[in-house]
Amino acid sequence: MSLTRRNVLKAAAIFGAGALDLGQVPAAEAASTDISHGSRTVAKVALTFHGAGAPDFADPLLKIFKSTGTKVSIFAVGTWLVSDPAIAARIIAEGHDLGNHTMTHTQMKTISAKKVDAEISQCAAELKKLIGNHGAWFRPSGTQFSTATIRAAAVKYGYGQCISYDVDSKDYLNPSKKSVISNVMNNVKNGSIISMHLGHKVTLDAMPTLLSNLHAKGFTPVTLTELLQA
Numbered sequence: 001m002s003l004t005r006r007n008v009l010k011a012a013a014i015f016g017a018g019a020l021d022l023g024q025v026p027a028a029e030a031a032s033t034d035i036s037h038g039s040r041t042v043a044k045v046a047l048t049f050h051g052a053g054a055p056d057f058a059d060p061l062l063k064i065f066k067s068t069g070t071k072v073s074i075f076a077v078g079t080w081l082v083s084d085p086a087i088a089a090r091i092i093a094e095g096h097d098l099g100n101h102t103m104t105h106t107q108m109k110t111i112s113a114k115k116v117d118a119e120i121s122q123c124a125a126e127l128k129k130l131i132g133n134h135g136a137w138f139r140p141s142g143t144q145f146s147t148a149t150i151r152a153a154a155v156k157y158g159y160g161q162c163i164s165y166d167v168d169s170k171d172y173l174n175p176s177k178k179s180v181i182s183n184v185m186n187n188v189k190n191g192s193i194i195s196m197h198l199g200h201k202v203t204l205d206a207m208p209t210l211l212s213n214l215h216a217k218g219f220t221p222v223t224l225t226e227l228l229q230a
C-alpha cells in the first residue's frame with residue numbers, strides 16, 4: 001500500500017494518528033514512519049528544498065523553475081518568511097508547494113516537547129498569515145527522520161506524517177556542481193523525494209544540468225502533492 005497523503009489522513013481519521021503506520025511501512029523502511037518517497041511505479045520525482053538563505057539564490061532558482069515549467073516543494077523556515085514575506089505568495093503563485101520547516105531551524109531531536117511544539121506552531125502561524133493556511137507539508141529540521149515527539153506535534157498542527165527523503169543531494173556541504181548532480185542521478189528512482197537547499201550557490205549552478213539529466217532519464221519533477229496523490 002502506498003503512503004499517500006489521502007490514505008494517511010483517512011487512516012488518521014479512522015484510527016488516530018498513533019496507529020497510522022502499522023502494516024503500511026515496508027519492512028526495509030520500518031525504522032521510519034515518515035514519508036520518504038512516493039510510488040515506485042511512476043517516473044515522477046519531487047525536488048524538495050530547505051527554504052532559507054539569501055534571496056540571491058532563491059530568486060534565480062525560482063526563475064529557472066518558471067522558465068522550465070518545473071514544479072517543486074519548498075519547506076520554509078519561519079524566520080526566512082519573516083525576513084522575506086513576499087516569497088511565500090510568490091512560491092504559491094508559481095505553482096509550487098510550500099511547507100513548514102520549523103520557525104528557527106533548530107536541532108529538533110535535542111529540544112523539549114514544548115519547544116518542538118513552538119517550532120512547528122510558530123512557522124504554521126507565519127504561513128497562515130502569509131498564504132491563508134499552514135502549508136501543505138512539514139519536514140523537521142536537523143534530522144532526516146522525525147521522532148515520536150516531533151510526529152505528535154506535527155499531527156497536532158494538521159500535517160499528518162512528516163516528510164523525509166530518499167535522495168540527498170548533499171548540496172548543503174557546498175561540494176562541486178558535479179557531485180551534487182551525481183549524488184542525485186546515482187540514487188534517484190521512480191517516486192524519489194530529493195533533498196536540496198535554497199541558499200547555496202552550487203544548488204543554483206547545478207540546477208539546469210540536473211533538470212535536463214532527470215528529464216533525459218525519463219523522470220518528471222512534480223510537487224509533493226502530485227507525487228503523493230493516490
Ligand SMILES: [Zn+2]
Pocket residue numbers: 050051101105141142
Ligand atoms: Zn533544513
